[in-house]
Amino acid sequence: MSPSNGIARAAAIGMTVLSVLAAPPASADGFAAAASPPRFELSTKPGAAVREVVEIDNATLTPAAYAIKTADWTLDANFGAIFSDALAPGSCRPWVAVERHEITVQGKGAYRFRFEVSPPADTPRGECRFAILVEGAPLTVKTKSGLGVPVSGRLGVIVYLEIGGAQANLKMIGTAVAKVNGEPTPVIQVKNDGDAHGRLAGFLGGTDAHGARLSFAPATFPILPGETRYIPLVVDQPENSPPVHIAFPITIHGKLQWAGGATPFLQRFGP
Amino acid sequence: MGWRGDAVLATLRPVRRACIAAVAALLLTTTAGQTAAATGDPDPSITPAADTDTDFGGDGAGGAPAPQYVDHLINGGKLAPLKNDDGSGGGVTSGLPRYLRLEAVGDRTDGGSLYHQEEGVGVQARLETENFGALSLDGVVRGGPIGGSLSLQQRKMPFDGGWLVNNGVGTVYTPAPSAMRNQYRFYLPNVPVAGLSTEWLHDGDLQLTAGVGAPGVFDGVLLSGFHPLGGVLATAGAQTAIGPHWQAALQVIGERGVGQSALGGDVFNTGPAFGQVNDVSLFGSLAWRGTYGKAQLNGLHSANNQGPAATGLWFDGAWNHGRINQNWGAFWLQRNLSWGYVPVSSDSEGLYYRASYQSQRWVLDGGFDAARSISGAGLSGALVTANVRYRLDLDTAVGAYGTYRLTSPGALDASLFVERQNRFGSGRLQLDASNQNGDTLGRVNLDETWGLQVGMRLMTSVSAVFEDNAGVRTTGFAGALSGGGEITHSLSWDGSAGYQSTRGAWAASGFTADIGLTQRLGHGLTLSATWFDNRSKTSTPSPITPLIPIPAPPSVSHSSAVFVTLRYEFSAGTSIAPIGGRPGAGAGSIHGRLFLDADGDGLPDAGEAGAAGVTILLDGRYPVRTDEAGRYEFPLIAPGPHTISVVPDNLPLPWTVANDGRRTVTVYTRQTVTIDIAATRLR
Numbered sequence: 018m019s020p021s022n023g024i025a026r027a028a029a030i031g032m033t034v035l036s037v038l039a040a041p042p043a044s045a046d047g048f049a050a051a052a053s054p055p056r057f058e059l060s061t062k063p064g065a066a067v068r069e070v071v072e073i074d075n076a077t078l079t080p081a082a083y084a085i086k087t088a089d090w091t092l093d094a095n096f097g098a099i100f101s102d103a104l105a106p107g108s109c110r111p112w113v114a115v116e117r118h119e120i121t122v123q124g125k126g127a128y129r130f131r132f133e134v135s136p137p138a139d140t141p142r143g144e145c146r147f148a149i150l151v152e153g154a155p156l157t158v159k160t161k162s163g164l165g166v167p168v169s170g171r172l173g174v175i176v177y178l179e180i181g182g183a184q185a186n187l188k189m190i191g192t193a194v195a196k197v198n199g200e201p202t203p204v205i206q207v208k209n210d211g212d213a214h215g216r217l218a219g220f221l222g223g224t225d226a227h228g229a230r231l232s233f234a235p236a237t238f239p240i241l242p243g244e245t246r247y248i249p250l251v252v253d254q255p256e257n258s259p260p261v262h263i264a265f266p267i268t269i270h271g272k273l274q275w276a277g278g279a280t281p282f283l284q285r286f287g288p
Numbered sequence: 289m290g291w292r293g294d295a296v297l298a299t300l301r302p303v304r305r306a307c308i309a310a311v312a313a314l315l316l317t318t319t320a321g322q323t324a325a326a327t328g329d330p331d332p333s334i335t336p337a338a339d340t341d342t343d344f345g346g347d348g349a350g351g352a353p354a355p356q357y358v359d360h361l362i363n364g365g366k367l368a369p370l371k372n373d374d375g376s377g378g379g380v381t382s383g384l385p386r387y388l389r390l391e392a393v394g395d396r397t398d399g400g401s402l403y404h405q406e407e408g409v410g411v412q413a414r415l416e417t418e419n420f421g422a423l424s425l426d427g428v429v430r431g432g433p434i435g436g437s438l439s440l441q442q443r444k445m446p447f448d449g450g451w452l453v454n455n456g457v458g459t460v461y462t463p464a465p466s467a468m469r470n471q472y473r474f475y476l477p478n479v480p481v482a483g484l485s486t487e488w489l490h491d492g493d494l495q496l497t498a499g500v501g502a503p504g505v506f507d508g509v510l511l512s513g514f515h516p517l518g519g520v521l522a523t524a525g526a527q528t529a530i531g532p533h534w535q536a537a538l539q540v541i542g543e544r545g546v547g548q549s550a551l552g553g554d555v556f557n558t559g560p561a562f563g564q565v566n567d568v569s570l571f572g573s574l575a576w577r578g579t580y581g582k583a584q585l586n587g588l589h590s591a592n593n594q595g596p597a598a599t600g601l602w603f604d605g606a607w608n609h610g611r612i613n614q615n616w617g618a619f620w621l622q623r624n625l626s627w628g629y630v631p632v633s634s635d636s637e638g639l640y641y642r643a644s645y646q647s648q649r650w651v652l653d654g655g656f657d658a659a660r661s662i663s664g665a666g667l668s669g670a671l672v673t674a675n676v677r678y679r680l681d682l683d684t685a686v687g688a689y690g691t692y693r694l695t696s697p698g699a700l701d702a703s704l705f706v707e708r709q710n711r712f713g714s715g716r717l718q719l720d721a722s723n724q725n726g727d728t729l730g731r732v733n734l735d736e737t738w739g740l741q742v743g744m745r746l747m748t749s750v751s752a753v754f755e756d757n758a759g760v761r762t763t764g765f766a767g768a769l770s771g772g773g774e775i776t777h778s779l780s781w782d783g784s785a786g787y788q789s790t791r792g793a794w795a796a797s798g799f800t801a802d803i804g805l806t807q808r809l810g811h812g813l814t815l816s817a818t819w820f821d822n823r824s825k826t827s828t829p830s831p832i833t834p835l836i837p838i839p840a841p842p843s844v845s846h847s848s849a850v851f852v853t854l855r856y857e858f859s860a861g862t863s864i865a866p867i868g869g870r871p872g873a874g875a876g877s878i879h880g881r882l883f884l885d886a887d888g889d890g891l892p893d894a895g896e897a898g899a900a901g902v903t904i905l906l907d908g909r910y911p912v913r914t915d916e917a918g919r920y921e922f923p924l925i926a927p928g929p930h931t932i933s934v935v936p937d938n939l940p941l942p943w944t945v946a947n948d949g950r951r952t953v954t955v956y957t958r959q960t961v962t963i964d965i966a967a968t969r970l971r
Binding site for chain 1: 356357358359360361362365367369370610611647648649679681682683862
């Protein structure tokens with residue numbers, strides 16, 4: 018799929034996602050949980066256990082029972098997580114222990130839930146990634162064909178655990194101009210040759226074909242080890258400002274950074 | 289390579305993205321097998337709903353379900369649940385929102401000639417009612433010359449027509465229109481009184497205020513007590529919209545027989561007062577507010593029996609658009625200006641301008657202030673300030689700031705700094721220099737905020753100082769650290785310590801330290817104690833003669849203080865929104881009875897039975913069922929017109945309701961409307 022086609026689909030799908038989130042999820046009545054923090058980025062050494070607490074809040078007025086379990090996950094092309102209950106090859110979930118399999122949280126209450134990761138002493142340098150899933154009680158909804166399907170509300174907390182000093186090693190291998198929400202946007206293709214996930218950051222600037230000086234920042238999507246991803250460079254502007262229409266070509270310069278690395282950046286985008 | 293997630297997220301501001309990520313943590317997923325779903329990770333949280341939809345009814349993986357993995361349990365699943373941060377196991381949600389805090393405090397400060405001791409108890413209680421606003425009680429009982437205080441306040445009590453009312457009785461502050469409170473450059477105080485206050489607000493276009501009582505002062509370290517000054521005070525005012533962007537405000541305050549402050553000195557601090565003070569002050573303003581800018585012209589006139597009357601005029605303007613914020617103004621304030629018996633800025637005229645700019649990398653701000661004494665007895669001069677901070681990258685920032693005071697003598701202060709994230713945490717190196725009338729000072733300061741494990745914090749600071757005061761040179765060193773953290777789950781500490789020493793003619797040394805411990809006792813109880821100690825030794829320059837050196841004994845001072853607080857806190861309840869309204873906005877109710885009108889007169893007679901189990905609809909969408917006597921009730925509905933109707937499906941035959949019993953009524957705040965509905969026999 019070309020970046021432009023993908024982005025055009027993304028606008029429509031994005032609207033669908035937001036409308037699903039905004040509308041009362043009738044089939045998920047009773048599930049209104051939140052987790053804090055929404056993500057863990059931890060580090061440890063081989064043989065050293067890490068214990069953390071995730072707070073699970075029940076936003077409803079009535080007590081709610083949740084099933085809690087771990088899952089493996091991957092990111093799809095849209096940076097959406099695909100969870101897998103089954104143990105993935107090389108999964109580190111056997112190192113993980115959770116406080117309990119089921120909890121009950123009082124209405125408007127919170128539960129401080131503990132989990133622990135114990136990498137063996139002979140664990141090679143790398144990154145352990147898994148998710149903690151919080152699932153509500155299953156409900157049954159009817160499909161268009163009239164069949165009842167068990168459905169549950171669920172949220173996932175992603176855990177990244179760097180072991181033995183694992184780090185990302187990001188390399189830019191290409192550039193493009195693609196439509197992001199209908200707007201031509203500079204994007205860069207980035208490969209992660211490291212052994213931990215990485216996220217781009219940094220201050221970038223450029224002057225477009227009409228002489229407008231713009232500031233950019235790379236979108237902070239995670240790039241997993243061994244993966245290659247397209248990352249948009251987003252225009253930095255004050256809140257409530259009208260959208261910026263970039264006049265291409267534009268040369269963007271600055272420095273890209275990630276945890277454990279940095280590289281100077283100078284690229285021309287557009288015809 | 290797809291772009292769907294990119295495209296959605298790339299159009300969102302970072303903050304909004306984070307919010308959506310938190311909300312998006314919930315998606316519907318099938319309960320079996322592999323599925324795509326949002327996660328707590330902000331990035332993958334915006335996930336195409338299509339993935340979820342296509343997985344409905346299937347395993348999502350397109351194959352046989354994989355074997356279920358069962359997680360290990362910590363300690364075999366026998367860990368006791370952790371308590372919440374407040375020590376409780378979860379909040380109580382039943383009932384209206386309410387809060388209670390009780391505390392007993394004691395403190396003692398011993399500074400040689402200065403000794404202060406305070407003991408007392410305080411209470412704060414708050415209850416958010418459905419229909420009478422928020423009620424709060426604040427009280428303090430304490431020993432010593434300063435008495436206690438007690439106030440009962442009612443906030444945002446709703447009335448029909450868009451009115452909200454604030455009332456207070458007891459030791460309260462006098463009310464003031466918002467144009468008087470929201471000042472950019474000059475502060476106009478609210479005056480404490482033991483009395484009454486009221487404030488009426490109407491949809492942002494009208495505000496009425498009034499208050500009366502005995503004026504006084506609040507004082508205390510941990511608990512605030514009220515001490516009356518004698519006399520009586522009255523104030524009243526209004527603020528109203530006079531156009532789409534314009535507001536005008538007027539407030540007057542007058543006092544008679546105000547005595548001396550219990551804290552010493554007269555109330556005007558301008559010299560010995562002549563008996564009791566009688567005064568009157570009048571404030572007025574005209575304000576304009578647009579999309580990006582605002583401007584306000586203010587006037588204040590005060591007169592009292594202690595000196596000549598005084599007038600003040602000042603103007604403040606602002607323009608905030610995009611990354612640039614600007615403020616400017618001018619002022620002319622005669623000597624002895626006051627608001628009631630409280631002195632305000634006076635004997636000064638001048639102008640100011642301030643501007644700031646902020647982007648990803650730059651923070652720039654600066655300003656110019658010029659003022660001079662109208663009477664010539666006060667200070668005159670101008671002040672120029674400039675501040676710049678530039679982020680070289682995500683880890684490093686550099687900056688400088690300086691001020692130049694155009695007074696006699698003039699003074700210049702300048703600083704350069706560099707901040708950097710390092711392997712130990714976050715550091716900052718700063719160089720300061722100043723010069724005033726030939727006296728110079730230079731200082732090098734290195735601060736580090738150490739990156740420790742979650743729940744622990746430590747900051748250190750070291751500095752070296754060089755001073756030259758008219759040829760007398762002094763060098764010095766200072767070091768300080770502060771930190772805190774959890775010792776156990778229920779016990780935490782905070783503390784700091786600092787030492788400084790200077791050598792030379794003005795030799796001095798000092799040590800200060802404080803340590804605080806907080807123990808959560810459970811059930812909402814907290815015990816905290818803080819100890820503070822300060823020691824210093826100062827030597828003044830000795831006259832030097834070649835024959836008789838005169839040793840000057842060093843001046844030694846020592847002060848210490850102890851603060852102890854035992855606190856109980858409790859909060860519970862949930863706000864309830866009336867049907868068609870929002871919490872706290874006021875509500876009325878509708879109730880009545882659906883009865884079988886045997887005699888057909890339309891009135892419920894004693895022998896006529898109720899129709900049980902019939903659905904009554906409010907506004908066609910909110911249902912309730914009648915009880916065994918045919919009664920129904922909508923206890924909380926927003927003020928305004930509402931329609932009641934009957935769903936006649938469950939009416940016993942041969943009874944029916946004409947036109948579905950539809951009735952439209954207007955419900956007012958705190959009003960209960962009775963609507964009895966007659967079911968008639970089919971003929």
